Amino acid sequence: MLAEIGYGILVVTFIVALYSVGAAIYGERKKSPAFVESARRAMLLTWPLISLSAATLIYLLVTNHFEVSFVYEVTSREMPTYLKVTAWWGGQAGSLVFWSWLMSAFASLVTLRKWDRDREFLPWVIVVTSITTAFFLGLVIFFENPFARYWQTFDGQVVASMFAPANATAFFPQDGRGLNPLLRHPGMIIHPPMLYLGFVSFVIPYAFAMAALITGRTDDRWIRLTRRWTLWAWLFLSFGLVLGGRWAYDVLGWGGYWGWDPVEIAAFMPWLTGTAFLHSVMIQEKRGLLKHWNMILIILTYALVIFGTFLTRSGVLSSVHAFAQSAIGPAFFAFIGATFITSIALVIYRWPELRGETEMKSMLSREALFLLNNLLFMSVLVICFWGVIFPLISELVTGQKVTVGPPFYERATAPLFATLMFLMGVAPLSAWGNSTLLTLGRALWKSALAALAVTGLLFFTYTKNAIALIGFFLIAFVLFVTLIEFWRATRARMNAQNENFFTALLTLVGRNRRRYGGYVIHMSMMLMAIGILGIEVFQIQTQGTLPLDGSLKLGEYSVKYESIAQFTGPDNRQVTRAVVGVYDQKGNYLGELHPRIDYYPDAQQNMTIPGERPTLRDDLYVLLVDWQPVSANGATFKIFVNPLVNWLWIGAIIFFFGILIAAWPERESEVVPARTKRVHQPSAAD
Amino acid sequence: MGRMKFIIGGVLILAAVVYLIASSTQANAEYFMTIDELKARGSGVIGKNLRVSGAVIGDTIQYDPQTLTLTFEVAHVPGDNKEVDAEGGLAAVLHAAVVDPNRSRIKVVYVGPKPDLLKNEAQAIMTGQLSADGVFHADELLLKCPTKYQEAVPSQTGG
Known part of the structure; x- marks a missing residue:
């Protein structure tokens, strides 16, 4: 019953969002402020509605309603409640709801501001943000429904769908599959929302850019109005990237933080255009130059944001197969294509009005150096895209x-x-x-x-x-x-x-x-x-199998294997934890580290968690690779010394x-x- | 005159970027091959940087923690997405590859920690070189277990 309510609310929200698009365009064309106001109110309604639907979904997640396929896929009985809540964005369908929820929140925030001086932008900002919200809601409703339930047909097959197929009975699994253990980490709990916040807040400057193009008010007002939005968007996106790196460093156990994986690059590309945009808008504000360029940059950023959402959310990491299996691929490409072509057409339409007010003269002037900065960011983008x-x-x-x-x-x-x-x-x-x-x-x-x-x-x-x-x-x-x-x-x-x-x-x-x-x-x-x-x-590494009290030397450190213990941790994972003592060259005791292997029975998967000793000078990073269960007196370790790496996190x-x-x-x-x-x-x- | 300077500057940057991309691509290209293709090319690909995908055969996994040497065999799986879909999805393709004794296989050697996801019917994507004795020496090992995370429907029954 709750699943139907949650789904029903999403359908209603979808219609409300489409209405606000229609009413805004109609009100603007017919010069009817009443319709624009109606569109604005409709859009303000989307956030409470999606919140309600999301609350339903969270309730289902927390209360083990495994008959809902999304709940089955991302939670299990053993998971603690906070992880069940965050499982909301742990799977594709839920994360699309999360995206729409953030989008509607930001759109509402922006429409609540004072509009006196910029009233002509309002309808178009509503149109752009509501279309984006509607697109993501449409994906949820038609392709990736988090409220779909399991049904058993008369021939014994189990299928997931929103409504009962003919002659089918409801099917209730005993337990869920559980969130991928890799995602059960504090870094993974805040990393995706940060990235999404960054993605979504870049839609706001894009909406204003489109409003400026459509209304012909092509001065730098739209840039000034959205300057702070852009900065926040950039902050969230940057933090999302850094947190992702930190998560990889702490969880993936390969002593690195960034692997140039297609999914990482997908999140990095809008950051590149966004960073270029942040710099080049200053030239437009100060010198009235590069207006075309700024428009193109924000359009590219928007396209890359949608593309990035698609890549990061199309299923299993770095799997080309997930594209083919997921029905949302074509929908995404159609949406990116349609918005991109429309936006570029608008820029071409307004081309003469976007001419620069002055000319760039000196190669060493600030504006020329900013232009060079932009070209370099775009070059990095081209390299990433090429790869x-x-x-x-x-x-x-x-x-x-x-x-x-x-x-x-x-x-x-x-x-x-x-x-x-x-x-x-x-x-x-x-x-x-x-x-x-x-x-x-x-x-x-x-x-x-x-x-x-x-x-x-x-x-x-x-x-x-x-x-x-x-x-x-x-x-x-x-x-x-x-x-x-x-x-x-x-x-x-x-x-x-x-x-x-x-x-x-x-x-x-x-x-x-x-x-x-x-x-x-x-x-x-x-x-x-x-x-x-x-x-x-400067990264150095070594590895070796040690008997109890045996030592391994690396750089200025000596690591001594002291003991190992096995116990059951929270959410029923089987923890094998080694204790190693750390000594410096002269044999002074510096402290102990606890590298461990966590085994998650519900997911049948191991996680190798390093023991880390961070200092400003370097980071000692010890992995427990293997151990002999019978006598527990031999264990294999891999050790990295990562010089200076902690400045990365301090800088962040x-x-x-x-x-x-x-x-x-x-x-x-x-x-x-x-x-x-x-x-x-x-x-x-x- | 002023405009000319900027055009020349722009062309120089463009040339530099094209050079960077072209030379880096050439130096770091990895040829993506299926195991059948690898066998067909034979000695022609020995020593080249290759990226090979295959299904892990669980019984063949051996790990020596003293030397951190991991060896296992992988069986051929099709590289084309459409082919995979036609055969019932990745999980089905991997299963079929492992149970079929007539599939072409290669032996893989990797030195390092044993990856958490290495198990029977996992998909291994390996980067490395083929040596003259037909053994694939992987520098990098990426694993995916579609059976676990892409299962379409639950297998447990209940009330």
Whole structure:
């Protein structure tokens, strides 16, 4: 009964969403505010409705209603309640409901704002967001229904469907199959929602871009209205990616965090276009340039967001077969194709109106360097896209399927990432409009010299690896440039306003949030780069079978096998946990680690969970590979030392604060930063 | 003149990216093959970077924890999605491959921790090289167990 109610609500919501699309278009064409208002209210109704349906689904999940096929697939009696709740987004059908739920929430939030000055955008924003919500609801209703139940037909077969087939009786399985053990991890509980939040919030700037194109109000108003949305979207997406990496590091047991898997790349591609977009909108705001480009970037981001949802949700990871088996593939491609073609057609239609207001003159001006930054991000995108589709192309052309692995991506993107880092140091110091080598050189030589000194020091004390030294030089360069920028502006304020250091720094950042928030983000990226460089270049590993009290040496560490124990953990998993002591070179005891193997009887699967000893210098990562059950006196371990990797996670936390600074609400009348001139103020745009 | 500079700059970037893609693809290409194709090509593919997919035969799995050497055999499965679907889906195809004694098989050697998902009728996707004695030396081993997670209907019965 509950399943029917949940499904019924989704059908009603689908109709309501379609109505709001129709009413918004009709109201806009007939100049009838009443219809637009009706469309707005209809759209505001979608979120409570989907919430109700989702509540029904969660109730079914938590109360072991295994006659519902989705509940059977993702939960089991042994799972704790919080995992049953999060199983909502653990399977495809549920996660599509989750997507629509987030989409309707964001659409509602955006329609609740004050619209006085931008009333003409409203109907079109409703149209775009409601179409997107309706698309995902349609997938749920017609293809991937989480409320479908099991029925036993008269010949004994069990089928899953919403309504009872002829002569069939309801079928109640005893227990569910349980969530994939890999997904029963705190990182996996928050990683997908973060990614989805990022995906969904990018729909909002896209909706405003479309509204701007349709209404012909093609100035930068749409960008200013959605600036903070874009930043939040970017934050969520970035965090989703980092959390996914952390999850892989803690759960997958291969000592890495990123494997250039097609699914990872699918989430990474909208991040690339989104990051390019964040930078290039600044050129439009400040110089009135690149308007076509910004439109194309946000359209691409939207298409890649939908594509990413499809890839991450089309079933088993990295399985090409899942596409064929799932009915939603063609629907996704049709939707992506239709929205993409419509959007590009609109850009072409408005092409003359989107011409730049000024011209780019100097190759070293800030806008030219931003353009270069954009081209580099797009190049990385092209490389990623090429890597994903290359097997298809090669099969079409030569008949032989050829794939490319992680070395391809690393080799092809590394020079581009290095150039991007260099730009991160140079661009903030170049001037809008015109810069010369002389002015840039004058601003940069101190940082470059200091970075060179650091690199020299590292050469004699730490490493002779060329790639690492180039990387460390770039990192030091960007950090020096940024810190000097902070220091110079703060000191100027201290002298001019007679403030102490902290007041000056806080006021400075508070008055120019976007600029200094951006700088903090750049610095956090450099910290993350330290971590990536560390694990990519300096990772060492060893493995071996140890008797009790036997030791294995790796780098500066010595790991001693002390004991092993087996016990039953929560949710009935069988835990085999080893205790190993960690010693430094001189034999000093540093602590103990507990690498373990968890066996999940409901899923008949092992999970190998590493013991980790994180320090700022490196991360000791110990895996229990195998053990002899009879005497329990021999166990096999694999050990990694991942130098500097923890800076990756530290950088991610600082990144979060950088975004907070940049995205924190400001009063509408922004203070014009002293060193830059604006083409126009927000109020002058109307 | 000013415009020319930008066009030249753009062309240079484009050329650099094309070069990066082309050279990296060439250096890191892995030929995706089924086991039948591998056998048909014979000595022509020895030493090349290959990516091979097959069904794991449970009885052949051997693991030596002293040396972390894992050996097992895999049986041929079709590489084409349509073919797999026509034969009743991946789970059915894997099962058929394992029980059929006439399917072509190869021996695989992998050094490292034994993957959690390695079991009978799992699909193994392996990256590595074929040596002259016909043994496939895997550098990377990816496993999928469709029988567990793509089962269409429950097997247990109840009230």
